[in-house]
Amino acid sequence: MQLRRRGIRDERVLEAMEEVPRHEFVAAGDVQRAYEDHPLPIGHGQTISQPYIVALMIEALELKGYERVLEVGTGSGYQTAILARLAARIYTMELDPELAQAAKDRLGKMELAGSVEVIVGDGSLGYPQAAPFDAIVVAAAAPDLPECYLDQLAEGGRLVIPVGTLDHQELRQIRKIGGRVVPRLLGDCRFVPLTGLQGWHLD
Numbered sequence: 001m002q003l004r005r006r007g008i009r010d011e012r013v014l015e016a017m018e019e020v021p022r023h024e025f026v027a028a029g030d031v032q033r034a035y036e037d038h039p040l041p042i043g044h045g046q047t048i049s050q051p052y053i054v055a056l057m058i059e060a061l062e063l064k065g066y067e068r069v070l071e072v073g074t075g076s077g078y079q080t081a082i083l084a085r086l087a088a089r090i091y092t093m094e095l096d097p098e099l100a101q102a103a104k105d106r107l108g109k110m111e112l113a114g115s116v117e118v119i120v121g122d123g124s125l126g127y128p129q130a131a132p133f134d135a136i137v138v139a140a141a142a143p144d145l146p147e148c149y150l151d152q153l154a155e156g157g158r159l160v161i162p163v164g165t166l167d168h169q170e171l172r173q174i175r176k177i178g179g180r181v182v183p184r185l186l187g188d189c190r191f192v193p194l195t196g197l198q199g200w201h202l203d
Contacts, residue, residue, distance in 0.1 A: 013058050014055070025076040057160045066134075067133075068088060069136070071091070077102070087192075126146070131151070134157050144163065145172075155176075170185055
């Protein structure tokens with residue numbers, strides 16, 4: 001498997017990536033390309049991330065199976081479906097109502113709806129109603145690290161987020177230990193922008 005060759009070591013993540021049919025989450029015209037290792041457009045100016053980046057981000061969450069996870073940027077629901085196999089409860093936020101409904105429908109067909117709550121709203125603000133979270137993953141690029149994510153992260157929790165300019169970002173793991181922030185750089189990346197009150201303001 002190419003993910004293993006590229007350095008993904010968490011066996012639970014590798015198994016979940018194998019179990020989730022990525023072709024169910026791409027546009028009809030891209031089904032033949034669904035398992036290529038690059039992002040694909042899903043409409044509404046959004047993309048489904050390349051499998052390696054999804055695996056890298058989820059591995060950095062260090063999930064054991066009991067966690068409550070906040071995902072910002074549901075998109076097609078592909079990453080959500082993988083997270084649902086690795087943690088106890090997933091709260092996933094999507095700003096676009098049409099994308100959110102389509103993802104909810106897909107997850108329902110896969111019988112994952114029981115462990116996933118799809119929320120239409122501004123993910124740049126997090127989801128304080130269900131905080132604190134053991135892990136937070138942000139599938140869109142932030143100009144800076146929104147403080148709300150740190151506030152909503154449980155002690156010992158992990159946040160994975162791309163931060164940088166619109167053209168280039170660093171993928172970071174942020175760990176909360178004793179109220180302190182312990183960062184780790186995972187590599188360079190490029191994501192669609194995080195929009196909302198604590199994201200990019202694009203007119």
